[in-house]
Amino acid sequence: MAFxxxxxxxxxxxxxxxxxxxxxxxxxxxxxxxxxxxELDGEKVRxxxxxxxxxxxxxxxxxxxxLTAPDEDKRPLFAAKDILPFYKEHGPKxxxxxxxxxxxxxxxxxxxxxxxxxIGPKYDGKHLREVLEEKLGNTRLHQTLTPVVIPTFDxxxxxxxxxTNYEAEDRPELDVxxxxxxxxxxxxxxxxxxxxxxxxxxxxxxxxxxxxxxxVCANNPxxxxxxxxxxxxxxxxxxxxxxxxxxxxxxxxINHQRRFLILSLGTGSSKYSQKYSADMAAKWxxxxxxxxxxxxxxxDVFSHASSxxxxxxxxxxxxxxxxxxxxxxxxxxxxxxxLASVDVTTEENLKKLEEIxxxxxxxxxxxxxxxxxxxxxxxxxxxxxxxxxxxxxxLSENKRNRLNNEVE
Numbered sequence: 290m291a292f293x294x295x296x297x298x299x300x301x302x303x304x305x306x307x308x309x310x311x312x313x314x315x316x317x318x319x320x321x322x323x324x325x326x327x328e329l330d331g332e333k334v335r336x337x338x339x340x341x342x343x344x345x346x347x348x349x350x351x352x353x354x355x356l357t358a359p360d361e362d363k364r365p366l367f368a369a370k371d372i373l374p375f376y377k378e379h380g381p382k383x384x385x386x387x388x389x390x391x392x393x394x395x396x397x398x399x400x401x402x403x404x405x406x407x408i409g410p411k412y413d414g415k416h417l418r419e420v421l422e423e424k425l426g427n428t429r430l431h432q433t434l435t436p437v438v439i440p441t442f443d444x445x446x447x448x449x450x451x452x453t454n455y456e457a458e459d460r461p462e463l464d465v466x467x468x469x470x471x472x473x474x475x476x477x478x479x480x481x482x483x484x485x486x487x488x489x490x491x492x493x494x495x496x497x498x499x500x501x502x503x504x505v506c507a508n509n510p511x512x513x514x515x516x517x518x519x520x521x522x523x524x525x526x527x528x529x530x531x532x533x534x535x536x537x538x539x540x541x542x543i544n545h546q547r548r549f550l551i552l553s554l555g556t557g558s559s560k561y562s563q564k565y566s567a568d569m570a571a572k573w574x575x576x577x578x579x580x581x582x583x584x585x586x587x588x589d590v591f592s593h594a595s596s597x598x599x600x601x602x603x604x605x606x607x608x609x610x611x612x613x614x615x616x617x618x619x620x621x622x623x624x625x626x627x628l629a630s631v632d633v634t635t636e637e638n639l640k641k642l643e644e645i646x647x648x649x650x651x652x653x654x655x656x657x658x659x660x661x662x663x664x665x666x667x668x669x670x671x672x673x674x675x676x677x678x679x680x681x682x683x684l685s686e687n688k689r690n691r692l693n694n695e696v697e
Contacts, residue, residue, distance in 0.1 A: 299550040299615070299687050300518060301340045304511035306596055307347030307504040308556025309477070309631025310380050311624075313639065315554035316352065316372040317646025318619055321674070322552075323369035325681035330688075335365045337435040339684040344438035344514035346503040348556065350474040351421070354467045357433040358425055365434060366424065377639055382416040384632040411632070414481040418472055425468040430457045433467070438514045440503030441473045444483060449506040450498070453517055462490040465498070473500030479579055480632065509596035511553045511603060518549075547612050550687070551603070552680060555596065555620030557645065559589075559629035589629075600657050617680060618656070619673050621649050622664055650674040 305315050323336050337343065337357050345353030355367040355375070367375070430437070436454040443450045452474075457464040465488045473484040484500045507513050565586055570577075578587040600618055607616045627633040628641055653666035654676045670676055 298548070298691055299683070300548050301342075301684060301687060302511070302514050302518070302549060302551045303336070303340045303343045304509065304514055304551065304553045305343075305345040305349030305352050306510075306554065306556045307345075307349050307474075307477075307502065307508045309348055309480075310376065310384060310634055310639070311556035311631060311642060312348035312352060313373060313376050313380075313642040314557050314621060314646040314649065315349070315619075316369070316376060317643055318554055318649065318673075318677070319352070319356075319369040320373060321650060322677050322681060325678055326685060329681060329685045336369050337365050339688055340435055342436050342438060342514050342518060344440075344510040344517075345474075346440050346508055346510045347475045347477065349510065349554075350439040350503065351471050353437050353439060354421075354425060354433075354471050357435045357437055358428050358467055359432060359434050363434070373643065379416065379420050380639060381634040383414075383420075384412060384634045385416075386634065410478075410482050411480050414472070414476070414484075417475065417481065418468075421468040421471050425466065425471070428467045430454055430464050430467060430470065438510055438517050439470050439474050440507040440510050440513055441470065441500040442503060442505050443499055444501055445497070445499040449503070450500065451503075451507075451513055451517070455517065455521060460490070462488055462494070462496040464488070469498070473498065474503040476500060477502040477504060477631070479585055504595075507595065507599075509553065509555070509599040511551060512599045515549065515551075515603070547610050547615075549607075549612075549615055550680075550683060551616045553600070553603075553616070553618045555618070557621040557624045557629070557642075558596070559622075559624045585631075597657065604657055613656075614670070617654070617676055619649060619677075620655075620664070621645055650677070 305312075308314075319336060323334075326334050326336070326339060335356070343353045343357055345351070352372055355372055356365055356369065358366040360366050430452055431454055433454060437452075439452045441450050441452065442448070452463060452465070452470045465486070469484065469486045469488075473486075475481060476484045478501055481502075485498065487495055487497050489495050503510070570586070573586070579585055600620075603616055604613070604618075607613050624645070627635075627638050628645065630638075650673050652673055653668065654670035654673055655664040655666050657663075658665050
């Protein structure tokens with residue numbers, strides 16, 4: 290969707306965190322949002338029709354690809370309501386239960402987990418690769434119906450590698466298969482093997498990628514998405530029409546953020562369940578940090594910390610510009626036990642995660658308290674369900690304004 294330079298259009302961004310099987314939570318939220326959009330504009334509309342950029346890390350990257358990859362009719366491969374059934378069908382095969390049998394068993398179970406973590410990744414990733422290659426086929430980055438941002442980390446170059454349509458335009462070697470991007474962005478250390486593949490540029494030069502989970506650098510990709518858009522606007526890239534909607538702010542790039550309309554979806558965390566204590570962690574060595582109680586404390590700390598820091602930054606900047614209502618973060622912070630895990634795919638756990646997503650809709654919109662670091666309700670914004678309904682109306686009006694401007 291292109292912006293008209295004389296309009297007051299908003300730049301709509303959707304961002305989805307990483308979190309393994311907990312992707313069921315944002316999948317539930319997205320199904321509700323798409324249903325609201327369909328009530329407004331008809332049953333054929335899809336999420337990608339309303340956002341200028343969709344960003345996702347790890348499991349969020351997978352959802353991003355599902356929402357934006359085209360089918361044979363050049364429409365999204367998946368409707369939002371199809372994502373939850375996908376997780377239920379393929380989650381137990383991606384995280385097979387035979388690997389989870391070593392969760393219990395007292396001392397013997399702990400020894401098995403520890404030995405497995407020293408020998409290799411917890412899962413072989415075979416089904417994940419197979420299903421992504423089957424569903425996404427040969428679709429490449431430039432073919433997505435809406436521009437995307439999917440962070441990964443290249444362990445050969447030892448730096449983040451963010452796959453975006455815009456970079457692929459300038460660097461053909463980055464125009465890789467969506468399946469490879471998703472496999473790489475989901476390759477969480479200790480859980481899945483790193484992903485290596487090659488791609489050539491338009492001159493036939495071959496490039497190799499050695500990727501692990503984008504969550505190690507940007508588990509919450511919202512800030513990466515904002516930076517991607519802002520860079521293009523500041524450069525006044527003629528291939529990136531979004532900047533045209535903000536020409537009146539071009540002398541002060543930070544004011545571009547006044548035009549952002551952002552929905553950021555978390556996958557839940559155990560922030561307040563006190564899963565770990567300093568007394569416990571003080572006794573851990575390498576194995577303890579990697580395998581305590583069937584979880585992975587090291588990965589948990591990195592992912593939750595980076596997600597909260599991004600949220601903190603965006604809330605601060607948006608409120609300083611008096612556009613706090615243009616940013617909606619929906620996150621569950623009270624997961625406990627197996628619900629907080631990224632790989633428990635028992636029928637009971639999958640059902641509970643879905644219930645958490647639905648219950649989250651009924652909870653009050655919350656925001657990060659800048660002094661205490663706690664999420665607190667914002668009574669004036671109502672429930673997440675009410676906020677999403679308002680958000681859907683804004684997206685619908687934004688799309689309608691653009692169509693009207695194009696006609697004019």
